[in-house]
Amino acid sequence: MNFCNQCGNPVIHRIPEGDNRPRYICSHCSTIHYENPKVIVGCVPIYQDQILLCKRAIEPRYGLWTLPAGFMENGESLAEGAARETLEEANATVTLGELYTIFSLPHISQVYVFFLSELDNLDFYPGEESLETRLFSEDQVPWAELAFPVISETLRNYFSDRSENSLKIHYTDHLFDRR
């Protein structure tokens, strides 16, 4: 950040009065420009014993498989965002189920949230950000070609919980890992 988005003058990087960390502050109008973590929302779209995955048509991880997910937008809820991303990436409509996995990724200032969901029908097809959309049963999942660790972990949790007939929320935070 170099300039104030309110008045267009240069910003400086310093700790505001009463604060405890540096922020970008306008040298002219004194607006403080806070930067905060972003939320990524997505679905585990389920059809019988299979899961819908999307092959990424965009970087990063072009050509690898992912659950439909993307940046939460202003004005929507977590669940609405998850359904919207599933529609955008796979043209798939789902009935949303429970909040399922939550990941804190402080090294990239992101929070991931996945919902369980049931595919309403099989009329899905790749959206602009997908090369391919396909159902996979557990033994078909391309584990070595999944796009992100949060995808592998969500799928592992799901198949494990399903085998125990006990679906439960999973929260992953390195603060707890260190204990």
Added chain:
Amino acid sequence: MNFCNQCGNPVIHRIPEGDNRPRYICSHCSTIHYENPKVIVGCVPIYQDQILLCKRAIEPRYGLWTLPAGFMENGESLAEGAARETLEEANATVTLGELYTIFSLPHISQVYVFFLSELDNLDFYPGEESLETRLFSEDQVPWAELAFPVISETLRNYFSDRSENSLKIHYTDHLFDRR
């Protein structure tokens, strides 16, 4: 937003190619300035049968009672943010427990996340954003003087779950309310 924070030239508000909603785009360097929901993290600090609340020394809701909570910062996890806010607002150190309540508030583009936690000791006192910090048992909670609905709902959930000996995650999303 009026100016590009990268190059200082005016932004325009239109739908970028391949997108489906208007964004602020720089007229000069074409940077797209996305705006996304913010996450507020906080704690339910528990000591025996009591909860620690903070009387707000800032607007909005100056003088009303709240659980310690605030905007999640870049570079921290949800749990780290919750502990940091508890330290900042009440100078209280806690041992974090489970993720407890999650609220989607799309009308203000916020996501609230509260963790259960145990107060490590009674050496708490008001931080700069609090007028007073105090422990309340269930029958002492100032229900009519709580700062936000997410605070009342988190406390109601906690006392209700505790009476049933069954603490469980609560997710509140208007998408599900409408069903």
